[in-house]
Amino acid sequence: MAKSITPQPGILDIALYVGGASKIEGKSDVVKLSSNENPYGPSDQAKEAFARSGLQLHRYPPTDHAHLREAIAEIHDVDADRVICGVGSDEVITFLCQAFAGPGDEVIHTEHGFSMYKISTLAAGATPVEVPERERVVDVDAIVEACNFRTKLVFIANPGNPTGTMIGGNELAQLADRLPPHVLLVVDAAYAEYAEGYDGGKSLVDERDNVFMTRTFSKIYGLGGLRVGWGYGSQDVIDVLNRVRGPFNLSVAQIETAAAALRDLSYTEKCRADNARLRIWLADALAETGVQSDASSANFILARFDTPDEAEACYEWLRDEGILVRKVAGYKLPQCLRITIGDEAACRRVAHVVRAFR
Numbered sequence: 001m002a003k004s005i006t007p008q009p010g011i012l013d014i015a016l017y018v019g020g021a022s023k024i025e026g027k028s029d030v031v032k033l034s035s036n037e038n039p040y041g042p043s044d045q046a047k048e049a050f051a052r053s054g055l056q057l058h059r060y061p062p063t064d065h066a067h068l069r070e071a072i073a074e075i076h077d078v079d080a081d082r083v084i085c086g087v088g089s090d091e092v093i094t095f096l097c098q099a100f101a102g103p104g105d106e107v108i109h110t111e112h113g114f115s116m117y118k119i120s121t122l123a124a125g126a127t128p129v130e131v132p133e134r135e136r137v138v139d140v141d142a143i144v145e146a147c148n149f150r151t152k153l154v155f156i157a158n159p160g161n162p163t164g165t166m167i168g169g170n171e172l173a174q175l176a177d178r179l180p181p182h183v184l185l186v187v188d189a190a191y192a193e194y195a196e197g198y199d200g201g202k203s204l205v206d207e208r209d210n211v212f213m214t215r216t217f218s219k220i221y222g223l224g225g226l227r228v229g230w231g232y233g234s235q236d237v238i239d240v241l242n243r244v245r246g247p248f249n250l251s252v253a254q255i256e257t258a259a260a261a262l263r264d265l266s267y268t269e270k271c272r273a274d275n276a277r278l279r280i281w282l283a284d285a286l287a288e289t290g291v292q293s294d295a296s297s298a299n300f301i302l303a304r305f306d307t308p309d310e311a312e313a314c315y316e317w318l319r320d321e322g323i324l325v326r327k328v329a330g331y332k333l334p335q336c337l338r339i340t341i342g343d344e345a346a347c348r349r350v351a352h353v354v355r356a357f358r
Ligand code: PMP
Pocket: 036, 087, 088, 089, 090, 091, 114, 157, 160, 161, 188, 190, 215, 216, 217, 218, 224, 227, 228, 229
């Protein structure tokens, strides 16, 4: 880059994203438990819709995503006009920062919060403000105290990634009520489907216009490779976000496949139930070896070792056995490893290898 060509202030503060590895050299049967993917993949209905969408490749997609928004409205009991779809919920997070935060503004994220909040804040020219959590759980008081007249957005992941913990509906409502009126609370509910009886903050959005919810097809729907997410908020917020959204941000394949996945309720329910059962099983199996984890409401657990060195050593040990998990030192959790709940065989393999390691 020529010296006179310079990026906006803040851009060089963004660390280049180093994704989790998906391969281990010399191993063909890798068990990938590093990206919180659904081990069973998408439903058959979703796969069929994806295949059919290939017949329309020469046509631009509809700009309003009406088919997908209507499916979302039907399944989630929301108003289709108040839904926006993006290339993963990552893109919805980006829209929020682009549209609501700029130079001089602050955006709050929590200590162990998902990395995209900080990246999108810096990319928008705004200042990310990190707020402590309490024992790996979002701390409502700390968030309220950190707000000032410059604060524009507060991002919390509920359930959290990489913690897996969540705050209850009452606490979420209290947070929304205690924020200054100029602050939009974004409830990132990427893992909501795994938390039984939780609506992802949907009812809060219905009741208040200072709350926004983001959701994804990358987790329980098994469509991480497709890249589709959505957001639900007040009509005014959606109207603002649609101004920064490119007209053709989603392809026909994305729209049609996600809509089909949504309607396959029995498949989603099976994935949820399997995850809930294996999550408890794996947490118990690790606890028997002395490796603790917080109660998780997501499709992963955060295994806590005695020291950062021990976590690193266990990561290597698992890797040598063909199992990839996620190091989370970048999330200020160097003593921990995040382990996605795989299928039954994968969970048994993890437990076996950690037992041998300890
Ligand atoms: N929010 C959280 C908390 C996540 O863990 C993820 C994915 N890791 C996302 C948002 C983004 O998901 P996607 O862009 O695939 O929808």
